[in-house]
Amino acid sequence: MALTLEEYAAQDGLGLAALVRSGDVSAAELAETAQRAIAALNPTINAVIGDVPAALHAPAPDSAGAPFHGVPFLIKDLVMHAEGVACDMGSRFVHGSFTSPHDTELMRRFKAAGLTTLGRTNTPEMGFSITTEPVLYGPTRNPWDLTRSAGGSSGGSAAAVAAGLVPVAHANDGGGSIRIPAACCGLVGLKPTRGRTPTGPEFGQPLKGMGIEHVVTRTVRDCAALLDAVQGPGVGDPFEVAPPARPYLQEVGADPGRLRIAFSLNGVMQAEIDPEMRDALRQVAKHLEHLGHHVEEASPVFDEAQFHAANLTYWCGFLAAGVLGVGQLNGRAPSNELLEATTLACYEYGLGLSLIDGEMADAFANIVCRSVAPFFRQYDVLLTPTTAAAALPLGFSNGNDASLGAKGWYDHLFRHAPFTALYNMTGQPAISLPLCSDSAGRPLGMQFVSRFGAEDLLIRLAAQLEQSLPWQRRRPSTHVASL
Secondary structure, three states: OOOOHHHHHHOOHHHHHHHHHHOOOOHHHHHHHHHHHHHHHHHHHOOEEEOOOHHHHOOOOOOOOOOOOOOEEEEEOOOOOOOOOEOOOOOOOOOOOOEOOOOOHHHHHHHHOOOEEEEEEOOOHHHOOOOOOOOOOOOOEEOOEEEEEOOOOOHHHHHHHHOOOOOEEEEEEOOOOOHHHHHHHOOEEEEOOOOOOOOOOOOOOHHHHOOEEEEEEOOHHHHHHHHHHHOOOOOOOOOOOOOOOOOHHHHOOOOOOOOEEEEOOOOHHHOOOOHHHHHHHHHHHHHHHHOOOEEEEOOOOOOHHHHHHHHHHHHHHHHHHHHHHHHHHHOOOOOOOOOOHHHHHHHHHHHOOOHHHHHHHHHHHHHHHHHHOOHHHHOOEEEEEOOOOOOOEOOOOOOOOOOOHHHHHHHHHHHHOOOOOHHHHHOOOEEEEEEEEOOOOOEEEEEEEEOOOOHHHHHHHHHHHHHHOOOOOOOOOOOHHHO
16 A cells, blocks of 8 residues: 555654565555655755665665665765765765765665665765755755754754654764754664774774764664664774674663663853753753662763864864865865865864874873773763754854864864764764753753663663653654645
């Protein structure tokens, strides 16, 4: 049977896959329904920026028994590559010059999971932003409020999932780029442990290991099942993280036990936290206590100056290397006509870094990681806001503002996203959950962080909160079910 758009959007990814397995709907019918949804709403939210070859519009022939067989999917236009699919990295500098000759390891695993890829999603230039407003493709609009940002850098993916275009979409995270869009758009966004998901063959440890691949979803079980499908090292990866004791999907509904949970409103740069966000976090802390957890206010202690020194060096160095690499491939020279002003400034800053700067950044990052780690022996989980406030207005974070410079752009980004990037540096798993809303009805995401390798614990806790503070019935005003 064909699904209405409302019936389609009512299901998560595993729910749609179950309909395909039962014969109630075909994979082709799901793809057609998703394409109708994209055609109807994408002109409004600008989440999907490119189609993919028709061969990807059907699940892989050998994936009939896979957990997401026939489920519509979108890939972020950054880092992960699919064979025969263009990748523009949100940049005029790259646009039209690169089509991948092969699947990356992660893409191969997404295909093996049975996902049907229907397009690419919008991303800021080179991924270095907390909003998705590239000059190349224009701004992605938040389905909850079209005047607001969908977050960055996985904003296109988050907006598409929030609006019901697809149930799950690829995302990645170098400083909050899964969690921030998930928070802005009312989704589940897990940044796995460093090394949990593959980044090869192009990358071993992108962004000095801070860049992590996964997805944004509407449900915890989709998040867990997709992690089962893609986790584990690829051939030639630099290290292997200890595998989970059992499938992550089995953690959904499992008793998390009585956890030691710290909560904190202390972000970097003495960031100002919106009063509604402060109130929401304290309400969640009380709810956790009601669920039987031990909850108290506490924060990890680390040298923030060392953190920023390392983080700025890593980001600008990685970006500069990326620009140089693209230029070698396509023969283009970096310029104001091809790069946004802050990207060009960060590129130029990165060119001025020395090998000693890189060594010092590694030393500082090591100190930061070893300072934070003992906190997670005392506590199982840290609760913080994901962002300082609800989704920011479009235009607030302007990547083409020539007055900012590299350091000014860096300070702007992390002042308004003060809670996420530390855990990219430490490599710990962190998840954003859409537990609250502000007075205007916009989502407020809450971040939960655990010790290295403890995605299982976060999934158990997330599933408990999904049951006790359910969010599935909350839908944005711009949604396929409203068509």
